[in-house]
Amino acid sequence: MATGLVLYGYWRSSAAYRVRIALNLKGVEYESRPVHLVREGGEQHAAAFREVNPQEMVPCLLDGDRVITQSLAIMEYLDEKYPELETSLLPMDARGRARVRALAMVVACDTHPLGNLRVLQRLESQFGADEAQRAEWSRYWIDTSFKALEVMLADNAATGRYCHGDSPSMADICLVPQYYNALRWKLPLDAYPTVRRICEACNELETFQRAAPEAQPDAPVPA
Amino acid sequence: MATGLVLYGYWRSSAAYRVRIALNLKGVEYESRPVHLVREGGEQHAAAFREVNPQEMVPCLLDGDRVITQSLAIMEYLDEKYPELETSLLPMDARGRARVRALAMVVACDTHPLGNLRVLQRLESQFGADEAQRAEWSRYWIDTSFKALEVMLADNAATGRYCHGDSPSMADICLVPQYYNALRWKLPLDAYPTVRRICEACNELETFQRAAPEAQPDAPVPA
Numbered sequence: 001m002a003t004g005l006v007l008y009g010y011w012r013s014s015a016a017y018r019v020r021i022a023l024n025l026k027g028v029e030y031e032s033r034p035v036h037l038v039r040e041g042g043e044q045h046a047a048a049f050r051e052v053n054p055q056e057m058v059p060c061l062l063d064g065d066r067v068i069t070q071s072l073a074i075m076e077y078l079d080e081k082y083p084e085l086e087t088s089l090l091p092m093d094a095r096g097r098a099r100v101r102a103l104a105m106v107v108a109c110d111t112h113p114l115g116n117l118r119v120l121q122r123l124e125s126q127f128g129a130d131e132a133q134r135a136e137w138s139r140y141w142i143d144t145s146f147k148a149l150e151v152m153l154a155d156n157a158a159t160g161r162y163c164h165g166d167s168p169s170m171a172d173i174c175l176v177p178q179y180y181n182a183l184r185w186k187l188p189l190d191a192y193p194t195v196r197r198i199c200e201a202c203n204e205l206e207t208f209q210r211a212a213p214e215a216q217p218d219a220p221v222p223a
Numbered sequence: 224m225a226t227g228l229v230l231y232g233y234w235r236s237s238a239a240y241r242v243r244i245a246l247n248l249k250g251v252e253y254e255s256r257p258v259h260l261v262r263e264g265g266e267q268h269a270a271a272f273r274e275v276n277p278q279e280m281v282p283c284l285l286d287g288d289r290v291i292t293q294s295l296a297i298m299e300y301l302d303e304k305y306p307e308l309e310t311s312l313l314p315m316d317a318r319g320r321a322r323v324r325a326l327a328m329v330v331a332c333d334t335h336p337l338g339n340l341r342v343l344q345r346l347e348s349q350f351g352a353d354e355a356q357r358a359e360w361s362r363y364w365i366d367t368s369f370k371a372l373e374v375m376l377a378d379n380a381a382t383g384r385y386c387h388g389d390s391p392s393m394a395d396i397c398l399v400p401q402y403y404n405a406l407r408w409k410l411p412l413d414a415y416p417t418v419r420r421i422c423e424a425c426n427e428l429e430t431f432q433r434a435a436p437e438a439q440p441d442a443p444v445p446a
Binding site: 018053054055056057068069070072073076077080083094095097098099101105106108109110112113114119122123126127129135136137140143145147148151152155 | 293296299337350359370374397
Protein backbone atom coordinates (compact mmCIF):
# COMPACT_ATOMS: atom_id res chain seq x y z
CA MET A 1 0.00 0.00 0.00
CA ALA A 2 1.55 3.35 -1.06
CA THR A 3 1.40 5.70 1.92
CA GLY A 4 3.91 8.52 1.57
CA LEU A 5 5.41 7.47 4.91
CA VAL A 6 9.11 8.24 5.38
CA LEU A 7 11.25 6.45 7.96
CA TYR A 8 14.48 7.96 9.20
CA GLY A 9 16.53 5.02 10.51
CA TYR A 10 19.86 3.27 10.61
CA TRP A 11 20.47 -0.34 9.64
CA ARG A 12 21.73 -1.45 13.06
CA SER A 13 19.50 0.71 15.28
CA SER A 14 17.33 -1.60 17.37
CA ALA A 15 14.54 0.91 17.62
CA ALA A 16 14.49 1.55 13.85
CA TYR A 17 14.53 -2.23 13.29
CA ARG A 18 11.33 -2.43 15.41
CA VAL A 19 9.55 0.14 13.26
CA ARG A 20 10.63 -1.62 10.06
CA ILE A 21 9.09 -4.87 11.33
CA ALA A 22 5.90 -3.03 12.34
CA LEU A 23 5.57 -1.40 8.91
CA ASN A 24 6.11 -4.75 7.20
CA LEU A 25 3.54 -6.51 9.42
CA LYS A 26 1.09 -3.71 8.65
CA GLY A 27 1.82 -4.17 4.96
CA VAL A 28 2.42 -0.48 4.37
CA GLU A 29 5.13 0.82 2.09
CA TYR A 30 7.54 3.52 3.17
CA GLU A 31 10.53 5.43 1.94
CA SER A 32 13.69 4.69 3.89
CA ARG A 33 16.04 7.61 4.71
CA PRO A 34 19.20 6.35 6.39
CA VAL A 35 20.86 8.53 9.05
CA HIS A 36 24.42 7.39 9.65
CA LEU A 37 24.83 7.25 13.44
CA VAL A 38 28.61 6.83 13.44
CA ARG A 39 30.12 8.56 10.40
CA GLU A 40 31.54 12.06 11.04
CA GLY A 41 30.40 12.15 14.65
CA GLY A 42 26.87 11.03 13.78
CA GLU A 43 24.49 12.55 11.23
CA GLN A 44 21.76 12.50 13.91
CA HIS A 45 23.54 15.43 15.57
CA ALA A 46 23.59 17.56 12.39
CA ALA A 47 21.43 20.69 12.31
CA ALA A 48 19.27 19.35 9.47
CA PHE A 49 18.27 16.27 11.43
CA ARG A 50 17.93 18.11 14.74
CA GLU A 51 15.12 20.07 13.13
CA VAL A 52 13.31 16.81 12.44
CA ASN A 53 13.95 15.31 15.88
CA PRO A 54 15.40 17.48 18.67
CA GLN A 55 16.28 14.28 20.52
CA GLU A 56 18.88 13.57 17.80
CA MET A 57 17.91 9.91 17.64
CA VAL A 58 16.33 7.51 15.17
CA PRO A 59 13.76 6.24 14.32
CA CYS A 60 11.54 9.06 13.24
CA LEU A 61 8.47 8.65 11.03
CA LEU A 62 7.14 11.36 8.73
CA ASP A 63 3.48 11.15 7.76
CA GLY A 64 2.85 14.24 5.65
CA ASP A 65 3.57 17.14 7.99
CA ARG A 66 3.45 14.92 11.09
CA VAL A 67 6.74 14.00 12.71
CA ILE A 68 6.48 11.03 15.05
CA THR A 69 9.36 10.00 17.26
CA GLN A 70 9.88 7.11 19.70
CA SER A 71 9.47 3.61 18.27
CA LEU A 72 6.65 2.55 20.62
CA ALA A 73 4.70 5.74 19.94
CA ILE A 74 5.19 5.11 16.21
CA MET A 75 3.84 1.56 16.57
CA GLU A 76 0.79 2.73 18.52
CA TYR A 77 0.23 5.38 15.84
CA LEU A 78 0.43 2.81 13.04
CA ASP A 79 -2.01 0.57 14.90
CA GLU A 80 -4.46 3.46 15.23
CA LYS A 81 -4.01 4.63 11.63
CA TYR A 82 -4.32 1.13 10.12
CA PRO A 83 -6.71 -0.61 12.52
CA GLU A 84 -7.32 -3.70 10.37
CA LEU A 85 -7.79 -6.58 12.79
CA GLU A 86 -5.62 -9.10 10.98
CA THR A 87 -2.52 -6.89 11.21
CA SER A 88 -3.11 -5.50 14.70
CA LEU A 89 0.08 -5.15 16.72
CA LEU A 90 -1.90 -5.46 19.99
CA PRO A 91 -4.54 -7.98 21.10
CA MET A 92 -8.15 -6.83 21.39
CA ASP A 93 -8.68 -7.48 25.12
CA ALA A 94 -7.47 -5.10 27.84
CA ARG A 95 -5.60 -7.82 29.74
CA GLY A 96 -3.79 -8.98 26.61
CA ARG A 97 -2.97 -5.44 25.54
CA ALA A 98 -1.46 -4.72 28.96
CA ARG A 99 0.59 -7.92 28.80
CA VAL A 100 1.93 -7.22 25.31
CA ARG A 101 2.77 -3.60 26.13
CA ALA A 102 4.54 -4.65 29.33
CA LEU A 103 6.61 -7.30 27.52
CA ALA A 104 7.52 -4.73 24.87
CA MET A 105 8.54 -2.22 27.53
CA VAL A 106 10.78 -4.67 29.40
CA VAL A 107 12.89 -4.38 26.26
CA ALA A 108 12.14 -0.82 25.19
CA CYS A 109 12.46 0.84 28.61
CA ASP A 110 14.64 -1.44 30.73
CA THR A 111 17.01 -3.17 28.32
CA HIS A 112 17.73 -1.51 25.02
CA PRO A 113 18.33 2.09 26.30
CA LEU A 114 21.10 0.78 28.57
CA GLY A 115 23.12 -0.68 25.72
CA ASN A 116 22.63 1.74 22.87
CA LEU A 117 25.38 3.66 21.15
CA ARG A 118 25.25 6.91 23.12
CA VAL A 119 25.36 5.07 26.47
CA LEU A 120 28.34 2.97 25.42
CA GLN A 121 30.05 6.17 24.23
CA ARG A 122 29.38 7.77 27.62
CA LEU A 123 30.73 4.76 29.51
CA GLU A 124 33.91 5.17 27.52
CA SER A 125 34.22 8.93 28.02
CA GLN A 126 33.22 9.04 31.70
CA PHE A 127 34.65 5.75 33.00
CA GLY A 128 37.19 4.81 30.32
CA ALA A 129 35.28 1.60 29.61
CA ASP A 130 37.10 -0.44 26.96
CA GLU A 131 35.39 -2.68 24.42
CA ALA A 132 35.40 -5.75 26.69
CA GLN A 133 33.86 -3.78 29.56
CA ARG A 134 31.21 -2.28 27.29
CA ALA A 135 30.35 -5.78 26.07
CA GLU A 136 30.13 -7.04 29.67
CA TRP A 137 27.82 -4.15 30.54
CA SER A 138 25.58 -4.85 27.56
CA ARG A 139 25.43 -8.58 28.27
CA TYR A 140 24.62 -7.96 31.93
CA TRP A 141 21.48 -5.96 31.13
CA ILE A 142 20.28 -8.24 28.35
CA ASP A 143 20.77 -11.25 30.65
CA THR A 144 18.85 -9.56 33.48
CA SER A 145 15.89 -8.83 31.22
CA PHE A 146 15.94 -12.10 29.30
CA LYS A 147 15.80 -14.02 32.61
CA ALA A 148 12.67 -12.08 33.57
CA LEU A 149 11.16 -12.40 30.09
CA GLU A 150 11.80 -16.14 30.10
CA VAL A 151 9.65 -16.50 33.27
CA MET A 152 7.01 -14.09 31.96
CA LEU A 153 6.76 -16.07 28.70
CA ALA A 154 7.29 -19.67 29.86
CA ASP A 155 4.91 -19.44 32.84
CA ASN A 156 1.97 -17.86 31.03
CA ALA A 157 -0.76 -19.72 29.16
CA ALA A 158 -1.23 -16.74 26.83
CA THR A 159 2.17 -17.37 25.24
CA GLY A 160 1.84 -19.20 21.93
CA ARG A 161 4.02 -19.55 18.88
CA TYR A 162 4.84 -15.90 19.53
CA CYS A 163 4.96 -13.83 22.74
CA HIS A 164 1.17 -13.58 22.87
CA GLY A 165 -0.82 -16.19 21.01
CA ASP A 166 -0.11 -17.19 17.45
CA SER A 167 0.34 -13.90 15.69
CA PRO A 168 3.24 -11.51 16.15
CA SER A 169 2.66 -8.43 18.31
CA MET A 170 4.46 -5.37 19.61
CA ALA A 171 6.17 -7.68 22.13
CA ASP A 172 7.81 -9.78 19.41
CA ILE A 173 8.68 -6.64 17.49
CA CYS A 174 10.73 -5.42 20.46
CA LEU A 175 12.13 -8.82 21.40
CA VAL A 176 13.66 -9.79 18.06
CA PRO A 177 15.97 -6.74 17.66
CA GLN A 178 17.11 -7.25 21.27
CA TYR A 179 17.82 -10.90 20.46
CA TYR A 180 19.86 -9.70 17.48
CA ASN A 181 21.89 -7.58 19.91
CA ALA A 182 22.31 -10.53 22.28
CA LEU A 183 23.83 -12.53 19.41
CA ARG A 184 26.02 -9.59 18.49
CA TRP A 185 27.36 -9.40 22.04
CA LYS A 186 27.82 -13.20 22.09
CA LEU A 187 25.51 -13.74 25.07
CA PRO A 188 25.01 -17.50 25.64
CA LEU A 189 21.28 -18.17 25.11
CA ASP A 190 20.73 -21.56 26.78
CA ALA A 191 19.08 -19.96 29.83
CA TYR A 192 16.22 -18.50 27.78
CA PRO A 193 14.75 -21.33 25.68
CA THR A 194 11.34 -19.69 25.27
CA VAL A 195 12.80 -16.34 24.25
CA ARG A 196 14.96 -18.15 21.74
CA ARG A 197 12.14 -20.32 20.35
CA ILE A 198 9.92 -17.28 19.82
CA CYS A 199 12.65 -15.22 18.14
CA GLU A 200 13.51 -18.10 15.83
CA ALA A 201 9.81 -18.44 14.92
CA CYS A 202 9.64 -14.70 14.16
CA ASN A 203 12.77 -14.84 12.05
CA GLU A 204 11.11 -17.42 9.79
CA LEU A 205 8.65 -14.73 8.73
CA GLU A 206 9.39 -12.73 5.60
CA THR A 207 8.19 -9.56 7.35
CA PHE A 208 10.89 -9.92 9.99
CA GLN A 209 13.58 -11.01 7.52
CA ARG A 210 12.99 -7.99 5.30
CA ALA A 211 13.42 -5.70 8.34
CA ALA A 212 16.73 -7.21 9.48
CA PRO A 213 19.76 -4.92 9.74
CA GLU A 214 21.74 -6.73 7.05
CA ALA A 215 18.85 -6.42 4.60
CA GLN A 216 18.89 -2.60 4.71
CA PRO A 217 20.27 -0.45 1.89
CA ASP A 218 22.66 1.32 4.28
CA ALA A 219 24.15 -1.89 5.72
CA PRO A 220 27.83 -2.33 4.84
CA VAL A 221 28.55 -4.83 2.08
CA PRO A 222 29.98 -8.04 3.66
CA ALA A 223 33.73 -8.43 3.05
CA MET B 224 -14.30 5.20 43.46
CA ALA B 225 -13.57 1.89 45.25
CA THR B 226 -11.86 -0.42 42.79
CA GLY B 227 -9.96 -3.19 44.58
CA LEU B 228 -6.81 -2.07 42.77
CA VAL B 229 -3.52 -2.71 44.58
CA LEU B 230 -0.32 -0.84 43.76
CA TYR B 231 3.08 -2.24 44.66
CA GLY B 232 5.40 0.75 44.80
CA TYR B 233 8.11 2.60 46.64
CA TRP B 234 7.92 6.22 47.74
CA ARG B 235 10.91 7.40 45.73
CA SER B 236 10.49 5.19 42.65
CA SER B 237 9.92 7.47 39.66
CA ALA B 238 7.87 4.86 37.83
CA ALA B 239 5.63 4.21 40.85
CA TYR B 240 5.22 7.98 41.28
CA ARG B 241 3.89 8.10 37.70
CA VAL B 242 1.26 5.47 38.40
CA ARG B 243 0.18 7.21 41.60
CA ILE B 244 -0.42 10.43 39.63
CA ALA B 245 -2.34 8.51 36.96
CA LEU B 246 -4.57 6.83 39.54
CA ASN B 247 -5.25 10.19 41.21
CA LEU B 248 -6.06 11.88 37.88
CA LYS B 249 -8.41 9.00 37.09
CA GLY B 250 -10.01 9.45 40.50
CA VAL B 251 -9.76 5.77 41.36
CA GLU B 252 -8.87 4.52 44.83
CA TYR B 253 -6.21 1.91 45.39
CA GLU B 254 -4.48 0.08 48.17
CA SER B 255 -0.79 0.95 48.46
CA ARG B 256 1.68 -1.89 49.20
CA PRO B 257 5.18 -0.52 49.68
CA VAL B 258 8.14 -2.62 48.54
CA HIS B 259 11.35 -1.36 50.15
CA LEU B 260 13.90 -1.17 47.33
CA VAL B 261 16.95 -0.64 49.53
CA ARG B 262 16.45 -2.36 52.91
CA GLU B 263 18.08 -5.80 53.26
CA GLY B 264 19.30 -5.90 49.68
CA GLY B 265 15.89 -4.89 48.31
CA GLU B 266 12.50 -6.50 48.95
CA GLN B 267 11.86 -6.51 45.20
CA HIS B 268 14.38 -9.37 44.91
CA ALA B 269 12.62 -11.54 47.55
CA ALA B 270 10.93 -14.73 46.35
CA ALA B 271 7.46 -13.48 47.38
CA PHE B 272 7.72 -10.41 45.17
CA ARG B 273 9.44 -12.23 42.32
CA GLU B 274 6.28 -14.30 41.99
CA VAL B 275 4.31 -11.09 41.44
CA ASN B 276 6.82 -9.54 39.04
CA PRO B 277 9.69 -11.65 37.65
CA GLN B 278 11.39 -8.41 36.64
CA GLU B 279 11.86 -7.63 40.36
CA MET B 280 10.87 -4.01 39.87
CA VAL B 281 8.08 -1.68 40.92
CA PRO B 282 5.47 -0.51 40.10
CA CYS B 283 3.11 -3.39 39.67
CA LEU B 284 -0.67 -3.09 39.64
CA LEU B 285 -3.03 -5.87 40.74
CA ASP B 286 -6.56 -5.78 39.37
CA GLY B 287 -8.23 -8.90 40.71
CA ASP B 288 -6.18 -11.78 39.29
CA ARG B 289 -4.52 -9.52 36.71
CA VAL B 290 -0.93 -8.48 37.32
CA ILE B 291 0.15 -5.50 35.25
CA THR B 292 3.77 -4.36 35.14
CA GLN B 293 5.53 -1.43 33.48
CA SER B 294 4.25 2.03 34.35
CA LEU B 295 3.34 3.03 30.78
CA ALA B 296 1.45 -0.23 30.21
CA ILE B 297 -0.38 0.39 33.50
CA MET B 298 -1.35 3.90 32.38
CA GLU B 299 -2.63 2.66 29.01
CA TYR B 300 -4.59 -0.03 30.89
CA LEU B 301 -6.15 2.52 33.23
CA ASP B 302 -7.08 4.71 30.26
CA GLU B 303 -8.78 1.75 28.57
CA LYS B 304 -10.51 0.57 31.76
CA TYR B 305 -11.75 4.04 32.76
CA PRO B 306 -12.33 5.73 29.39
CA GLU B 307 -14.18 8.78 30.73
CA LEU B 308 -13.21 11.64 28.48
CA GLU B 309 -12.60 14.21 31.20
CA THR B 310 -9.91 12.08 32.86
CA SER B 311 -8.27 10.73 29.72
CA LEU B 312 -4.50 10.50 29.96
CA LEU B 313 -4.19 10.79 26.17
CA PRO B 314 -5.73 13.24 23.69
CA MET B 315 -8.43 11.97 21.35
CA ASP B 316 -6.70 12.64 18.00
CA ALA B 317 -4.04 10.34 16.54
CA ARG B 318 -1.49 13.12 16.08
CA GLY B 319 -1.92 14.29 19.68
CA ARG B 320 -1.76 10.77 21.05
CA ALA B 321 1.49 10.14 19.19
CA ARG B 322 2.95 13.39 20.48
CA VAL B 323 2.00 12.70 24.11
CA ARG B 324 3.26 9.12 23.99
CA ALA B 325 6.55 10.25 22.42
CA LEU B 326 7.07 12.95 25.07
CA ALA B 327 6.33 10.37 27.78
CA MET B 328 8.80 7.94 26.25
CA VAL B 329 11.62 10.47 26.04
CA VAL B 330 11.48 10.21 29.83
CA ALA B 331 10.36 6.61 30.29
CA CYS B 332 12.68 4.99 27.72
CA ASP B 333 15.61 7.35 27.29
CA THR B 334 16.06 9.12 30.62
CA HIS B 335 14.74 7.45 33.72
CA PRO B 336 16.09 3.90 33.06
CA LEU B 337 19.62 5.31 32.85
CA GLY B 338 19.53 6.79 36.33
CA ASN B 339 17.54 4.32 38.35
CA LEU B 340 18.81 2.49 41.40
CA ARG B 341 19.96 -0.75 39.77
CA VAL B 342 21.95 1.13 37.10
CA LEU B 343 23.70 3.31 39.68
CA GLN B 344 24.49 0.16 41.67
CA ARG B 345 25.97 -1.44 38.57
CA LEU B 346 28.09 1.65 37.80
CA GLU B 347 29.50 1.30 41.29
CA SER B 348 30.16 -2.44 41.10
CA GLN B 349 31.53 -2.54 37.54
CA PHE B 350 33.33 0.80 37.30
CA GLY B 351 33.79 1.80 40.94
CA ALA B 352 31.72 4.94 40.36
CA ASP B 353 31.56 7.01 43.54
CA GLU B 354 28.62 9.17 44.57
CA ALA B 355 29.86 12.25 42.70
CA GLN B 356 30.38 10.27 39.50
CA ARG B 357 26.95 8.67 39.79
CA ALA B 358 25.42 12.13 40.24
CA GLU B 359 27.34 13.41 37.20
CA TRP B 360 26.07 10.44 35.15
CA SER B 361 22.47 11.08 36.24
CA ARG B 362 22.66 14.80 35.55
CA TYR B 363 24.19 14.18 32.12
CA TRP B 364 21.24 12.08 30.94
CA ILE B 365 18.57 14.30 32.46
CA ASP B 366 20.21 17.34 30.86
CA THR B 367 20.39 15.63 27.46
CA SER B 368 16.69 14.79 27.55
CA PHE B 369 15.50 18.04 29.09
CA LYS B 370 17.29 19.98 26.33
CA ALA B 371 15.39 17.96 23.72
CA LEU B 372 12.12 18.21 25.64
CA GLU B 373 12.53 21.96 25.98
CA VAL B 374 12.64 22.28 22.16
CA MET B 375 9.80 19.79 21.66
CA LEU B 376 7.63 21.73 24.13
CA ALA B 377 8.62 25.36 23.49
CA ASP B 378 8.47 25.09 19.68
CA ASN B 379 5.08 23.40 19.41
CA ALA B 380 1.72 25.15 19.30
CA ALA B 381 0.05 22.13 20.92
CA THR B 382 1.83 22.87 24.21
CA GLY B 383 -0.43 24.65 26.68
CA ARG B 384 -0.46 25.04 30.42
CA TYR B 385 0.67 21.42 30.42
CA CYS B 386 2.72 19.39 27.91
CA HIS B 387 -0.24 19.01 25.57
CA GLY B 388 -3.03 21.53 25.89
CA ASP B 389 -4.58 22.53 29.16
CA SER B 390 -5.16 19.24 30.89
CA PRO B 391 -2.48 16.94 32.23
CA SER B 392 -1.59 13.87 30.18
CA MET B 393 0.74 10.88 30.21
CA ALA B 394 3.53 13.26 29.17
CA ASP B 395 3.18 15.39 32.33
CA ILE B 396 2.85 12.24 34.42
CA CYS B 397 6.28 11.12 33.23
CA LEU B 398 7.87 14.56 33.26
CA VAL B 399 7.11 15.55 36.86
CA PRO B 400 8.84 12.57 38.56
CA GLN B 401 11.86 13.15 36.32
CA TYR B 402 11.85 16.81 37.36
CA TYR B 403 11.78 15.65 40.98
CA ASN B 404 14.92 13.60 40.23
CA ALA B 405 16.55 16.59 38.55
CA LEU B 406 16.02 18.62 41.74
CA ARG B 407 17.35 15.73 43.80
CA TRP B 408 20.54 15.61 41.72
CA LYS B 409 20.81 19.43 41.90
CA LEU B 410 20.68 19.92 38.14
CA PRO B 411 20.50 23.67 37.33
CA LEU B 412 17.17 24.21 35.59
CA ASP B 413 17.60 27.59 33.86
CA ALA B 414 18.12 26.00 30.46
CA TYR B 415 14.65 24.42 30.42
CA PRO B 416 12.13 27.18 31.23
CA THR B 417 9.18 25.45 29.56
CA VAL B 418 9.87 22.13 31.28
CA ARG B 419 10.08 23.99 34.57
CA ARG B 420 6.93 26.05 34.01
CA ILE B 421 4.90 22.94 33.16
CA CYS B 422 6.17 20.95 36.14
CA GLU B 423 5.42 23.83 38.49
CA ALA B 424 1.89 24.05 37.05
CA CYS B 425 1.41 20.31 37.58
CA ASN B 426 2.69 20.52 41.13
CA GLU B 427 -0.04 23.02 41.95
CA LEU B 428 -2.59 20.24 41.40
CA GLU B 429 -3.77 18.24 44.38
CA THR B 430 -3.63 15.05 42.28
CA PHE B 431 0.10 15.53 41.73
CA GLN B 432 0.78 16.68 45.31
CA ARG B 433 -0.90 13.61 46.78
CA ALA B 434 1.29 11.35 44.59
CA ALA B 435 4.59 12.98 45.62
CA PRO B 436 7.26 10.79 47.21
CA GLU B 437 7.23 12.64 50.54
CA ALA B 438 3.44 12.22 50.81
CA GLN B 439 3.67 8.41 50.78
CA PRO B 440 3.18 6.27 53.90
CA ASP B 441 6.58 4.57 53.40
CA ALA B 442 8.53 7.85 53.08
CA PRO B 443 10.97 8.40 55.94
CA VAL B 444 9.88 10.91 58.58
CA PRO B 445 11.89 14.15 58.09
CA ALA B 446 14.56 14.61 60.77
